[in-house]
Amino acid sequence: NAGVTQTPKFQxxxxxxxxxxxxxxxxxxxxxxxxxxxxxxxxxxIYYSASEGTTDKGEVPNGYNVSRLNKREFSLRLESAxxxxxxxxFCASSEGAAPTGYTFGSGTRLTVV
Amino acid sequence: xxxxxxxxxxxxVQEKEAVTLDCTYDTSDQSYGLFxxxxxxxxxxxxxxxxxxxxxxxxTEGRYSLNFQKARKSANLVISASQLGDSAMYFCAMRVLKGxxxxxxxxxxxxxxVEL
Numbered sequence: 001n002a003g004v005t006q007t008p009k010f011q012x013x014x015x016x017x018x019x020x021x022x023x024x025x026x027x028x029x030x031x032x033x034x035x036x037x038x039x040x041x042x043x044x045x046i047y048y049s050a051s052e053g054t055t056d057k058g059e060v061p062n063g064y065n066v067s068r069l070n071k072r073e074f075s076l077r078l079e080s081a082x083x084x085x086x087x088x089x090f091c092a093s094s095e096g097a098a099p100t101g102y103t104f105g106s107g108t109r110l111t112v113v
Numbered sequence: 114x115x116x117x118x119x120x121x122x123x124x125x126v127q128e129k130e131a132v133t134l135d136c137t138y139d140t141s142d143q144s145y146g147l148f149x150x151x152x153x154x155x156x157x158x159x160x161x162x163x164x165x166x167x168x169x170x171x172x173t174e175g176r177y178s179l180n181f182q183k184a185r186k187s188a189n190l191v192i193s194a195s196q197l198g199d200s201a202m203y204f205c206a207m208r209v210l211k212g213x214x215x216x217x218x219x220x221x222x223x224x225x226x227v228e229l
Binding site: 031033040042043044045048050058088092096099100101102104106107 | 117119122146148150156157158160163165204206208215216217218219220221222
């Protein structure tokens, strides 16, 4: 199905380990985003890429890095995972100011122990 | 900076009744869009409805309508004839259209439970 694909769906890391969350979209959207969702806090923007070749920090970027590999792919890297990064991570994409907002991936549930 | 406030952490409604989920927003920009998303227990984010700041009519999509009161900076979601499948978390979100990079700012959500 067309849309946003995130991998993996679940992951358990030990404190200090690194990992990369992958995201790919096949809708030819220019903009891509990474959010984290924590109970009682809604979704908070980590990083975004307004277009291929650009990335910018969002509200909660500390401890993360991103790469916009090409127009389709936008990855999120945790260099040294911490328990505070236990969360559900969503990737999303959008095309300009479309009134449908974002198309979201299905999420990655990450636990750091 | 933009801010979205959802003051109802949880709501209950009986099946077939209407329910209003509150959302207020804060922005100094004149051009913006307001969105509602549904997140069922399976976790995916489902787009429900959109209202542009210059739209004169309140948006409607099937059983969903958005009660947009610009002067009060509120964008409440009304669900008519509630169904058991409406039980989910609901998020209000805003996007500023000028220099905002298309970023959505989300509220903290309202957990809706539909009862028989």
